[in-house]
Amino acid sequence: MTAVRTQPLVACPGKSSEIPKREIHTVALIGPPNSGKSTLFNRLTRLRQKVGNYPGITVEQRVGLLTAGGPEIKLIDLPGVYSLTPYSEDERVAVDVLTGKMDGLPRPDAILLVLDVTNLSRQLVLAAPVIALGLPILVLLNMADVFTKGGGSLDVLKLAAELGAPVAMVSATQGSGLDAVERFLREAHDRRPGALLPILQDLPQCRKWANQLSHRVDYQRPLPSVWTRRLDDIFLHKLWGPLIFVIVVGAVFQTVFGLGQPMSTAFQDLLTSLGQQAAPFISNSLLRSLLLDGLWKGVSSVLVFLPQILLLFLFIGILEDSGYLARAALIADRTMRSVGLNGKAFIPLLSAYACAVPAIMATRTIENKRDRIATILIAPFMTCSARLPIYTLLIAAFIPDRPVVGVLLGARACVMLSLYVLGFLVAIATAKLLKSSILKSAAVPFMLELPEYRCPTLQSVGLRLLDRSRVFLRQAGTVILAVSLLVWVLTHLPLNHGHSPELEHSAIAYLGHGIEPLIRPLGFNWKIGVGLLTSVIAREVIVGTLGTIYGTDPATQSMTLQNALRQDLTPAGAMALLVFFAFAMQCASTLAVVRRETNSWKWPMIQFAYMTAVAYASALGVNAVLSRLWR
Amino acid sequence: MELMTQMPVALTDLEIGEGGAIAHIALPPTHQQFLTRIGIVPGAEITFSRRAPLGDPSVYSVDGTEVALRAETANYIFVQRGHFPRLGDMA
Numbered sequence: 001m002t003a004v005r006t007q008p009l010v011a012c013p014g015k016s017s018e019i020p021k022r023e024i025h026t027v028a029l030i031g032p033p034n035s036g037k038s039t040l041f042n043r044l045t046r047l048r049q050k051v052g053n054y055p056g057i058t059v060e061q062r063v064g065l066l067t068a069g070g071p072e073i074k075l076i077d078l079p080g081v082y083s084l085t086p087y088s089e090d091e092r093v094a095v096d097v098l099t100g101k102m103d104g105l106p107r108p109d110a111i112l113l114v115l116d117v118t119n120l121s122r123q124l125v126l127a128a129p130v131i132a133l134g135l136p137i138l139v140l141l142n143m144a145d146v147f148t149k150g151g152g153s154l155d156v157l158k159l160a161a162e163l164g165a166p167v168a169m170v171s172a173t174q175g176s177g178l179d180a181v182e183r184f185l186r187e188a189h190d191r192r193p194g195a196l197l198p199i200l201q202d203l204p205q206c207r208k209w210a211n212q213l214s215h216r217v218d219y220q221r222p223l224p225s226v227w228t229r230r231l232d233d234i235f236l237h238k239l240w241g242p243l244i245f246v247i248v249v250g251a252v253f254q255t256v257f258g259l260g261q262p263m264s265t266a267f268q269d270l271l272t273s274l275g276q277q278a279a280p281f282i283s284n285s286l287l288r289s290l291l292l293d294g295l296w297k298g299v300s301s302v303l304v305f306l307p308q309i310l311l312l313f314l315f316i317g318i319l320e321d322s323g324y325l326a327r328a329a330l331i332a333d334r335t336m337r338s339v340g341l342n343g344k345a346f347i348p349l350l351s352a353y354a355c356a357v358p359a360i361m362a363t364r365t366i367e368n369k370r371d372r373i374a375t376i377l378i379a380p381f382m383t384c385s386a387r388l389p390i391y392t393l394l395i396a397a398f399i400p401d402r403p404v405v406g407v408l409l410g411a412r413a414c415v416m417l418s419l420y421v422l423g424f425l426v427a428i429a430t431a432k433l434l435k436s437s438i439l440k441s442a443a444v445p446f447m448l449e450l451p452e453y454r455c456p457t458l459q460s461v462g463l464r465l466l467d468r469s470r471v472f473l474r475q476a477g478t479v480i481l482a483v484s485l486l487v488w489v490l491t492h493l494p495l496n497h498g499h500s501p502e503l504e505h506s507a508i509a510y511l512g513h514g515i516e517p518l519i520r521p522l523g524f525n526w527k528i529g530v531g532l533l534t535s536v537i538a539r540e541v542i543v544g545t546l547g548t549i550y551g552t553d554p555a556t557q558s559m560t561l562q563n564a565l566r567q568d569l570t571p572a573g574a575m576a577l578l579v580f581f582a583f584a585m586q587c588a589s590t591l592a593v594v595r596r597e598t599n600s601w602k603w604p605m606i607q608f609a610y611m612t613a614v615a616y617a618s619a620l621g622v623n624a625v626l627s628r629l630w631r
Numbered sequence: 632m633e634l635m636t637q638m639p640v641a642l643t644d645l646e647i648g649e650g651g652a653i654a655h656i657a658l659p660p661t662h663q664q665f666l667t668r669i670g671i672v673p674g675a676e677i678t679f680s681r682r683a684p685l686g687d688p689s690v691y692s693v694d695g696t697e698v699a700l701r702a703e704t705a706n707y708i709f710v711q712r713g714h715f716p717r718l719g720d721m722a
Contacts, residue, residue: 082668082669083668118695119694119696121695122669122670122694122695122696203664203667203668204667204672207667207670207672221695224695232681236681236684236690237684238684242684242685245684330683330688330690330699331683331684331685333683333687333688333699333701334683334686334688337701445658445662445665445666445700445701446688446699446700446701446703446704447665447669447698447699447700447704448699449669449697449698449699450690450697450698450699
């Protein structure tokens with residue numbers, strides 16, 4: 001038996017120098033889920049990657065560039081798959097890319113197959129069909145560090161001989177052994193005849209072959225970590241488990257909300273002052289307004305989400321890499337099931353209390369597509385921080401500051417709390433509705449792998465942060481920019497002798513008057529209507545818009561915004577407006593992210609229509625009931 | 632192995648720490664294919680490791696991995712009771 005190898009190792013069968021040479025331009029990276037493939041991809045490409053979607057489906061396409069010391073090589077990161085039998089969308093994509101049938105992607109010249117060596121006998125199942133494709137292939141046995149430390153061993157040379165392909169021990173998290181990849185790619189290879197492999201479409205056959213093979217190469221599984229069992233005895237304890245869960249979740253929530261909010265505000269102030277500093281350098285007033293009020297404001301309104309996104313993904317990254325996220329999902333599953341979702345939806349939904357944008361990005365951990373879409377659709381009902389400005393404004397203006405339950409709970413806090421509860425209840429009702437109708441789960445049982453606990457590395461969490469923020473900025477940035485521009489144009493047309501009109505004569509005010517008949521039953525006038533239109537970009541925009549409108553109106557010019565609103569809006573109308581904002585989808589960033597994550601306009605459009613309808617109906621009801629009650 | 636003559640029992644009937652070989656799976660083919668990927672196939676050895684704090688799902692160790700399944704699934708996976716060492720007790 002081969003001794004445990006601590007050094008990264010490459011084993012090559014045969015004499016590759018005799019094989020005719022062929023240059024490598026495109027390489028595919030394939031491996032089962034949880035094999036550490038993404039970490040490896042980030043390592044290899046150093047984040048020089050393009051992220052998009054495969055045409056027509058929600059599977060994410062990641063293509064990166066490898067450049068170290070030679071011509072550029074395209075690296076395609078395939079979705080994590082257990083087999084090449086096309087049961088799922090992910091597997092179909094993998095097969096199509098590998099066989100060169102995917103539009104817009106050349107057929108790969110070589111394959112990097114990543115397998116988690118700590119669980120080799122199971123992971124080898126994928127090796128048979130992949131090797132049988134006959135492309136030059138390098139097998140990377142990942143997590144070599146954990147494997148060796150846990151006392152695992154195998155005969156790497158024998159494995160390479162059996163597979164008919166070079167095999168390298170690597171560690172993606174530590175970055176060790178990766179020079180083997182470079183060497184493999186720099187050396188020209190040719191197609192070799194595949195090794196003797198079992199019938200490939202037959203999963204049980206592949207499994208049998210994988211089991212026998214791991215015996216033949218003297219595979220010894222590393223000892224399961226004692227730590228994992230000990231930690232699970234605590235984290236999954238009947239009593240401590242849920243308690244620690246609540247503490248962890250509370251801490252994450254508190255930090256994202258408590259720390260992220262002031263960070264966002266500070267960042268916003270910084271961005272605003274940057275805009276103001278630039279103002280004197282633009283002489284043309286219309287151009288200045290376009291650049292600063294239109295473009296820069298639009299861009300900043302996206303940028304302000306960044307601190308919260310980074311914070312949230314920092315925590316999710318740590319929780320996921322350490323292995324706790326799976327435990328949290330396990331604990332939450334029982335409760336989440338009652339609304340038709342599974343435990344994996346818990347963290348994204350909780351994050352949505354800070355901001356729906358990162359929450360929707362965090363739904364990627366949910367493999368079941370229907371569950372994922374249901375979670376995406378209900379996430380914006382959670383009371384996000386962008387609702388707070390309008391909530392605070394209206395509550396301060398219309399709710400008297402008097403105690404309700406002794407000194408503990410005032411009337412204002414009571415209203416605020418009920419708005420949170422309201423959003424939550426509608427989210428649950430919507431989830432139930434969706435899961436019993438259009439998103440009834442496909443026949444897939446709930447299954448959750450509990451990985452061993454690991455210490456998250458700075459690099460892997462950092463790379464993920466960078467990656468997520470780039471995706472967010474690029475995708476949400478373009479849509480929100482377009483919407484901001486549109487709103488700016490509407491507030492500055494029609495031009496009057498080359499000057500933009502007063503707000504009340506602008507195209508958007510015209511639109512506000514236009515929708516007035518529609519919103520009058522809710523207790524709103526045209527000014528609120530303009531606010532509703534401009535806040536389609538982001539909920540908090542309504543406060544600024546109302547400020548501008550009441551500020552330019554001579555009748556209300558000298559008043560504070562609160563007083564102006566009190567004069568202009570009935571209490572019933574104000575309550576209706578609160579409820580409207582609790583439910584309406586007034587957020588272009590969220591819509592943009594939903595479009596990106598579902599790779600279609602269908603879901604964001606359904607979401608927008610549904611949420612607006614719920615908001616309208618509820619506001620209508622609230623206004624009707626309260627205006628009668630409070631007459 | 633002296634227990635091999637017994638009737639197979641559902642996974643959910645096992646005691647914590649108890650295990651056996653999967654005898655058959657009474658689930659639709661699509662479910663079975665899904666379970667196959669994580670090694671839940673007839674013949675595989677599976678051990679009941681622990682219950683989630685709220686009682687369900689339960690964690691099973693199969694093929695060297697810990698996997699959580701809901702009772703709604705585990706009810707239909709039948710095992711031939713036998714003694715298999717729990718993960719971590721081995722070697």
